[in-house]
Amino acid sequence: MNNRIKLSTVTTYKFGGYCDNFIEINSKEDLSHIKRSSNLKKIFVLGKGSNVAFSDKGYEGTVINPNLNGIKYCSESDEIKVEAGYYLPDLARFYKKYNLENAEFLIGIPGSVGGAVKMNAGAYEKEFSDIINSVETYNLESCKFETFGIEELKFSYRNSTNFNNRVVLSVNLKAFPGDPKKINKTLKSYIQYRKRTQPAGIYNAGSVFKNGIDYSAGELIDKAGLKGYSVDGVRVSEKHANFFIAPKGSKAISLYNLVNYVKEKVDTKYGVALEKEILFIGVFE
Numbered sequence: 001m002n003n004r005i006k007l008s009t010v011t012t013y014k015f016g017g018y019c020d021n022f023i024e025i026n027s028k029e030d031l032s033h034i035k036r037s038s039n040l041k042k043i044f045v046l047g048k049g050s051n052v053a054f055s056d057k058g059y060e061g062t063v064i065n066p067n068l069n070g071i072k073y074c075s076e077s078d079e080i081k082v083e084a085g086y087y088l089p090d091l092a093r094f095y096k097k098y099n100l101e102n103a104e105f106l107i108g109i110p111g112s113v114g115g116a117v118k119m120n121a122g123a124y125e126k127e128f129s130d131i132i133n134s135v136e137t138y139n140l141e142s143c144k145f146e147t148f149g150i151e152e153l154k155f156s157y158r159n160s161t162n163f164n165n166r167v168v169l170s171v172n173l174k175a176f177p178g179d180p181k182k183i184n185k186t187l188k189s190y191i192q193y194r195k196r197t198q199p200a201g202i203y204n205a206g207s208v209f210k211n212g213i214d215y216s217a218g219e220l221i222d223k224a225g226l227k228g229y230s231v232d233g234v235r236v237s238e239k240h241a242n243f244f245i246a247p248k249g250s251k252a253i254s255l256y257n258l259v260n261y262v263k264e265k266v267d268t269k270y271g272v273a274l275e276k277e278i279l280f281i282g283v284f285e
Helices: 028-033 088-097 104-108 113-119 180-197 217-223 252-270
Strands: 002-006 018-025 043-045 052-054 062-066 071-074 079-083 132-139 144-149 166-174 234-236 279-281
Touching: 018 028, 052 252, 062 166, 071 088, 079 088, 088 104, 088 113, 088 180, 104 180, 113 166, 217 252, 234 252, 252 279
Parallel strands: 018 062, 043 062, 052 279
Antiparallel strands: 002 018, 071 079, 079 166, 132 144, 132 166
16 A cells, blocks of 8 residues: 655664655555556665665655565475565574575575565575575566566576566575574574674664675775774774664765765775665665
C-alpha cells in the first residue's frame, strides 16, 4: 500500500526526509499499486536499508519495499526457496537448523535476501551468488513476472547487472547437508570475529567502500590517518576504518561529505579511487 513515510525510519543510519510514495509489498498482488506510467528512473527498491543513505530533503520518487518473508526447505531437490524480505542472519540460522552448509558467511550481514541478490553480498571470500540457483523477479517495465536461472545472471564483486527496473521477489538457493559441528564452529568464529573487529549497537551501514582486488579499503583509510575523523559528528570508526558511525540526530549530508573527504584523501595519498558500497539516494548537492 502507498504511504507517506519518513525515510529515517527504514534505514540503519536513521537518515532521510519524507517520501510521499512508499509502497510496501506484502504479496504479489500489491505490485499492481505500481503504476505502469511511473518514472522508472525514480523508483528505488529498498530492502532492510543497511547500505542506503537517503537525503535529508527526502525522495521525490517511489520507494518499493518488498516485505515478503516466506521460506521453505525442500530436501528432495536440495533447495531453499526464500522471499526477498528475509533477513540474512536469520537465513544463516535457518541453514543451521537443518544442518545445511555454505551459508554461514551470512550471519553478520544486516541486509535482506533481495538486497543480497542486487548487491551480491558477501563476506569471508564468499558471495551470495555462490549459493543461488534461480531468482524470481517482477519487471517494472513489462509488468510481468520473470525467473532467471543462475546461468542467465551476471554477478561480479558486490554487483549484479540483471535487476535494473526489476523487483526481486524470491530466490531458490542451493541447500546441501553438512557437518553440524563444522557449521556451528564456523558460525561461532564469524560472530566472534565481527564482535572483535566491527562497531556494534550504533548507527552504521556496514562497509562504506568496496575492497579492491589488491587492497583493503579499511586498511588504506587507516593508513591515511583517518580513523576518528569526523564531519558534524559523523565519524570514521576507531575500531574499523571502513565503518562510518552516525550518532542519533546526525544528518545524511554529513555522511556524504565525510565519504567524499575520505575518498579524496585516499586517492591523493595512495592513488586509489575507492568505490562506494553505500548508496546515496536523493539530492545531496
